[in-house]
Amino acid sequence: MHYSNEQIAELVQPTRLHKNVYIDPDVFDLEMQRIWGNAWIYIGHDSQVANAGDYITLNYGKMPVVMVRDRNEQVHVLHNRCGHKGAKVVDQPCGRVGAFRCCYHGWTFKLDGTLAGVPHLSGYEGTGFDKSDPQYSMQKITSASHRGFVFATLNPNPPDLRTWMGGAADVMDNLCDRAPEGEIEAAGGVLRYEHECNWKLFLENLNDTMHPMIVHQSVVDSAVDYIKTLPEDSPRRDEAEIIPPFGASYEVFEATGITGFKYGHHYDGGKTSIHSNYSVDPDYEKAMIDAYGPERTREILTFNTHNTLYYPSLTIKSAIQNIRVVRPVAVDRTIIETWSFRLKGAPESMLRRTLLYSRLINANGSMVGPDDLTAYFRVQQGLQSSGSDWVEMHRNFGRDEDLGDRLKNTGTSDLDMRTQYAAWKHYMMEVA
Amino acid sequence: MSGSMDIAEIERLLYDEADCLDRADLDAWIELYTDDGTYWMPVMPDQESPVDHISLFYDDRVLMEVRRRNMNHPRSPSKEYPIRCSHIIANVRVTEEAADACTVTSNFHCLMFYNDKQTMFGGRYTHELVRQQDRLMIRHKRVDLINCDAALNSLIIYL
Known part of the structure; x- marks a missing residue:
C-alpha cells in the first residue's frame, strides 16, 4: 500500500507501534528510501583500507558500494556500478587494486571513481557521449568519518556527521x-x-x-x-x-x-x-x-x-x-x-x-x-x-x-x- | 596401515561421535573428548588461529561443559525446537601418525532439521585422536564448512 504522511504518523504513537512497522514490505521499501536514504549509514572503518588502492565492498541498503583509499590518502565511498551498462565493478569482499576495471567491456576507473579508460573510444566520436560526464564514472556518495569510522549518506544536505552523532x-x-x-x-x-x-x-x-x-x-x-x-x-x-x-x-x-x-x-x-x-x-x-x-x-x-x-x-x-x-x-x-x-x-x-x-x-x-x-x-x-x-x-x-x-x-x-x-x-x- | 592405529577403530570413533550429534546427546558426546579436548569451527577457509581471529565455535572442556548443560536446560528459547541431524562421513584418511596419536581427515555432510527448516551442511573434518587408557579419544576437532564465510543462521549444535 502507499503510505501518506498521516498514515505513517498513525503507525508510531507515544506508547505503541503498529505491527506494519515490522511486517509490511512496503514500509520496508520506504525505510530503505527515506531512512537509509537520509541518515548517515556506517560503511566501514578506515583501517580496513589502510593503503592506497585498498578497498572493501558492501551493500548500502540494497545498493552495492565500495569503500576505497586513493593515492592521496582520501577515502571514498563509490557506487559499485559501471558507468557503461551498470555491471557491478568490484566483486571481492576486499582487496587492493591500482584502478578498477569492469569485467564486461573493460572500462577502467581511477581510485576516486573517475572514468579513466573506454576501449575503442572512436565509436563514441560525434555521438554526444562525454567521457568526462560524472554519470559515466563510479559515482561518489557523500561520506565523512569520525575517529576512523566512515559513514555515507545519500542526503544532499546532511547535518554534519559530528553534529548528527550528538552526545553519542x-x-x-x-x-x-x-x-x-x-x-x-x-x-x-x-x-x-x-x-x-x-x-x-x-x-x-x-x-x-x-x-x-x-x-x-x-x-x-x-x-x-x-x-x-x-x-x-x-x-x-x-x-x-x-x-x-x-x-x-x-x-x-x-x-x-x-x-x-x-x-x-x-x-x-x-x-x-x-x-x-x-x-x-x-x-x-x-x-x-x-x-x-x-x-x-x-x-x-x-x-x-x-x-x-x-x-x-x-x-x-x-x-x-x-x-x-x-x-x-x-x-x-x-x-x-x-x-x-x-x-x-x-x-x-x-x-x-x-x-x-x-x-x-x-x-x-x-x-x-x-x-x-x-x-x-x-x-x-x-x-x-x-x-x-x-x-x-x-x-x-x-x-x-x-x-x-x-x-x-x-x-x-x-x-x-x-x-x-x-x-x-x-x-x-x-x-x- | 602401520602402528597402533587401526582404521576400523578410527572410523568407529568418528561414527560414534556422529551418532551422538545426530541424537543431540552432548552428555555422551563430551565423553569422547579428552580433558584437554577442543572443538573448533573457523569462519574463514584456511584460518590459522582460533584465538587471534573470530570463529563460529571454539570450545574447550569448560565451554563444552557449559554447552552440555545449556542444551539440556528447559529455558533456552533456541532449544525449544527439536534438533534432528543425520551425519554422513566419508573419505576417511589418516594424514599423520605417531605411536599413540594420529590426525584424521574426512568429508562430511550433515542434514539438519530444526525449527521447521531442513538445512544441509558440508565440509571437512580434521580430528586429532589420541589413545588414553586403552581408549581412542578426540583431542581436537576442526570443522571446515564449505560455506564458513557465508552469512549463516544460528548454529544450535556442534556439527
Whole structure:
C-alpha cells in the first residue's frame, strides 16, 4: 500500500507501534528510501583500507558500494556500478587494486571513481557521449568519518556527521581513547549472521534490559552451575566474567540507565554496565597510564557503557571493542556483522578478549545470540496475528528526564524505543 | 596401515561421535573428548588461529561443559525446537601418525532439521585422536564448512 504522511504518523504513537512497522514490505521499501536514504549509514572503518588502492565492498541498503583509499590518502565511498551498462565493478569482499576495471567491456576507473579508460573510444566520436560526464564514472556518495569510522549518506544536505552523532559520539571517542595510542584498527575478521527478522527487532533489543534474565537464563545457569563444580583455586577465566552478568537482576539493569539523543541514537550504562566488573589486564593498565597518566586513565576506563546505537546502522561496545553492523535485506531478513578492534598500543590479550566476547556472545554458534534471534523470530511470526495490531512500549513513559541535548531514564525504561521511533518518524515523514 | 592405529577403530570413533550429534546427546558426546579436548569451527577457509581471529565455535572442556548443560536446560528459547541431524562421513584418511596419536581427515555432510527448516551442511573434518587408557579419544576437532564465510543462521549444535 502507499503510505501518506498521516498514515505513517498513525503507525508510531507515544506508547505503541503498529505491527506494519515490522511486517509490511512496503514500509520496508520506504525505510530503505527515506531512512537509509537520509541518515548517515556506517560503511566501514578506515583501517580496513589502510593503503592506497585498498578497498572493501558492501551493500548500502540494497545498493552495492565500495569503500576505497586513493593515492592521496582520501577515502571514498563509490557506487559499485559501471558507468557503461551498470555491471557491478568490484566483486571481492576486499582487496587492493591500482584502478578498477569492469569485467564486461573493460572500462577502467581511477581510485576516486573517475572514468579513466573506454576501449575503442572512436565509436563514441560525434555521438554526444562525454567521457568526462560524472554519470559515466563510479559515482561518489557523500561520506565523512569520525575517529576512523566512515559513514555515507545519500542526503544532499546532511547535518554534519559530528553534529548528527550528538552526545553519542562520546562513546565512540571512549572506544578509541581506550587505545594507549588513541587509535583502533579492525582485526580478527568478521562474523556474518543471518537474522530472519526485521532489522528493527535487532536494534530494539540492544538496550532492552528486561530480556537478558529471561532469554539468557539458560546460559547463565549453565555457566554458574559449572563454575560451582570447579575447585576454588582454578585459574581465572574471562568467560566467568563475561557470561554471568547477562543474568543480572532488574535492579542492576535499572541502575545502568539509558540515555537517548536526537536522530535515534542511545546507550545504556555510563557509570556501570554489564561490562564494568571485568578484570583489567595489568599490562594494559600500565600502557594506559604511561600514555595518559593515572587520572585520565581512570576517567577513560570508568566511562562504561554496554550497547551504543548510531541509528540505524551501527552499534558499538566501547568497553569490549567490538561493533555490530546492521545490513537489512528484506522486511523479514537482516544480516548482522560483528567486527572486532585492536586497541593500538595495548597488549594482544585485549584483542583476544574482544574476540572471545564476540565468539561467546555474538557468534552464530554462541549460546547467547541464537536465543536472542529466536525471540526476534517469534515476534516476527507472532505479529502476523490479527489479535491486535499494536506492540506496546509504555515502560516509564512520561518520566523521561529532558537534559536539553539528551533524554535520560532508568535502564529498564522504553526510552530507547521512544528515541528510535522519534527518529523513525522524523525520517519517514520527510518526503524528498 | 602401520602402528597402533587401526582404521576400523578410527572410523568407529568418528561414527560414534556422529551418532551422538545426530541424537543431540552432548552428555555422551563430551565423553569422547579428552580433558584437554577442543572443538573448533573457523569462519574463514584456511584460518590459522582460533584465538587471534573470530570463529563460529571454539570450545574447550569448560565451554563444552557449559554447552552440555545449556542444551539440556528447559529455558533456552533456541532449544525449544527439536534438533534432528543425520551425519554422513566419508573419505576417511589418516594424514599423520605417531605411536599413540594420529590426525584424521574426512568429508562430511550433515542434514539438519530444526525449527521447521531442513538445512544441509558440508565440509571437512580434521580430528586429532589420541589413545588414553586403552581408549581412542578426540583431542581436537576442526570443522571446515564449505560455506564458513557465508552469512549463516544460528548454529544450535556442534556439527
